[in-house]
Amino acid sequence: MVAVKGSLGAWILSIGNELLIGRVVNTNASWIARKLTFLGIGVRRIIVVPDTIDDIVNEIKRGLQDSRIKIIITTGGLGPTYDDITLEAVSKATNRKLVLYESALEEIRKKYEQANMEMTKEREKMACLPQGSIPLPNPVGIAPGSWLDANGKIVVSLPGVPREMEAIFEGYVMERIKGTSSMVVVECGFKVVGIPESSIAPALEEADKKFAGIYIKSHPKGHETKGPILEIKVLASGSNREEALNKAKGALNLVRERTKDLEGKASEEYCD
Amino acid sequence: MVAVKGSLGAWILSIGNELLIGRVVNTNASWIARKLTFLGIGVRRIIVVPDTIDDIVNEIKRGLQDSRIKIIITTGGLGPTYDDITLEAVSKATNRKLVLYESALEEIRKKYEQANMEMTKEREKMACLPQGSIPLPNPVGIAPGSWLDANGKIVVSLPGVPREMEAIFEGYVMERIKGTSSMVVVECGFKVVGIPESSIAPALEEADKKFAGIYIKSHPKGHETKGPILEIKVLASGSNREEALNKAKGALNLVRERTKDLEGKASEEYCD
Structure with a gap:
């Protein structure tokens, strides 16, 4: 891994059963890997895990314990359905509470209001982020992403829908990461x-x-x-x-x- | 994971830096995942690792230690170049010697002979498989695959070139796996x-x-x-x-x- 020698390492954690049953090809992971590589960040693993809390928590913990790794980027599992549990898993893995972000809730509420839809608990769930994280606005969809500094490492969580993931990465993640590598x-x-x-x-x-x-x-x-x-x-x-x-x-x-x-x-x- | 409840589990280990720098999209993994799913095998992880021996050995060992897992399928790293080290890693992870298979060597020699090419140590390397494994013929390329029964688990190694991987899977892996699941x-x-x-x-x-x-x-x-x-x-x-x-x-x-x-x-x- 060219970029790793003397520089920062990353893991990409792709969350979703649809990837493990081969219904969806993991283009998100290669898109992110390419971006990170040219930002001077060496990707050491791409790991696809099912939508089960223990599997996600265990892999995040493993990444956080790897001394070569500075950044973990997750994709998928931020939506409104019952199996969207990524941020719950990030919270558990980093010993944080999952808390309702008023600012994120307001953004979500506005988007549904514009379509004359009311808030429900499924919709509210998308505003719950690990305590201490920075919500990343979603310019093309509803669920915000999350940037979390945790014990000297960074956990970034992005949606699984490619155009939403790409928009958040390019709009809010790229600049923040640029500062961490001079390669x-x-x-x-x-x-x-x-x-x-x-x-x-x-x-x-x-x-x-x-x-x-x-x-x-x-x-x-x-x-x-x-x-x-x-x-x-x-x-x-x-x-x-x-x-x-x-x-x-x-x-x-x-x-x-x-x-x-x-x-x-x-x-x-x-x-x- | 639907297929996992009460049935067998698998890991797919995709080996190659080209996947981690985002140069190549991992279509092999989703192709295999789809096949396994419909064979009644639940894929629990897809893991992409670099072409470094320790990384590959560690992930294979981790898969072999997971009680839910019966099969590990690797792709990539079977070719003639110096960074093709998958079978060396499988040997180390399963405490076996890497041995020259005369039958595999003969097949490889024939293919080069037909093109008026001599054997070299790079070409010979492709005939070295973990002791006790079954060479899987490669009908469209040179490097054979490998099927290894190790401590009640199975490690299958396939080339990274998609049409070679698919031909070996359909020709020699599918039938063997079919017998292990009744779902x-x-x-x-x-x-x-x-x-x-x-x-x-x-x-x-x-x-x-x-x-x-x-x-x-x-x-x-x-x-x-x-x-x-x-x-x-x-x-x-x-x-x-x-x-x-x-x-x-x-x-x-x-x-x-x-x-x-x-x-x-x-x-x-x-x-x-």
Whole structure:
């Protein structure tokens, strides 16, 4: 994990039976992982847990006890239904009370009022957050998110509906996290045609050993022996963009040399 | 988790940094989760771990120690590159040696020979499996999978390339697992227009309490107050299809009644 060396680590906890029965693909986790990676935060685990209180509490506690981890981000389980129990679990795991936030309640009440709907206990539940947490406004849905500083770690809870999760993350989480890491991360790559993954493997190992703070990987797109196509991608971190780019390009150049030796074709390189 | 009540549990362990940096969406896990669910196996966790030996070993051990778990399925890390270390980790976690399987080596050698390629140590590595495991042929790629019976539990290791994983699962894993569960699982659902999720919530809770061995859930597709659309889905298990269908339809009928009371529109129901 490139970004982890000397920097902060994170866990993503995806909550919901719908993920465990394979009804929903966990695009939320990869979206968040990508954002965190480029913020200089290394994701160490993505864990999908069922909507049962003990499972959620146990995994949060485990994350909080891991010395490499600074941030846990949960998704799902913030809504009005009986099995939406994420914030109850965060409260238990951090030994806090779940309390009704008047400000959050007011926001929720307003949204229902605009639609001529009254408050019910299911709707009120969405305003109950772990004591001490900061409610994160939900610009596209109802349930607010939650940011909790707990014993030097951070637990962020976001809804499971992708557009709500993304809006809260981009609007209220990104800026707060930016301040915690000073790393710059870049990604570069090129395509190689005509060389099996097993032949290029030693070059990747060599590059990994030569450049600190990179993550280089071959992604097979064709067939190992019948028409091999490889996407070579490198992620590199540094204290500024130039340093990161130099590492990434250095690693790719080494692989490019070996590609020539093996008589394969390499495409132009690209960087994000 | 519907399928878990009284039945077998599984963990899916997805191995690979590319998942943790958000480069690849974990479609393998949801594909396997769906298959296991309909085989009557309840998935209790999906865990994504980096390509580091300690992380993989620790999570496998944790799964093996969980009394609710019978099967651990790993994906990724079976290839020829230096960071493909899954089978080394499975060996360590189960206190076995990693041994060269002559039969697997022969298959691999044949595939490279057909392409006029020689064996190298990177290619040979793919024939090293935990002692006592059964190699699972890879009909579309090179690296074989592995089936290991270890202390009354099963550890299945599959490649990370989706079409290779799917081919091995369907060709060699499915039949073996079928024998371990006698449950039948069905899924039914309908669409509800005009009722917010928070209003239908009590009906879902009621259905969940009334019918044992079901998992019922509302999936919001519209906006809670501005044009709510809900997909109501129920997963039900039984000792035969009729019993499972009866439960699923009973639960949906209860929700349908409440939908009428709340003056919402429900579509025809469908079952898989």
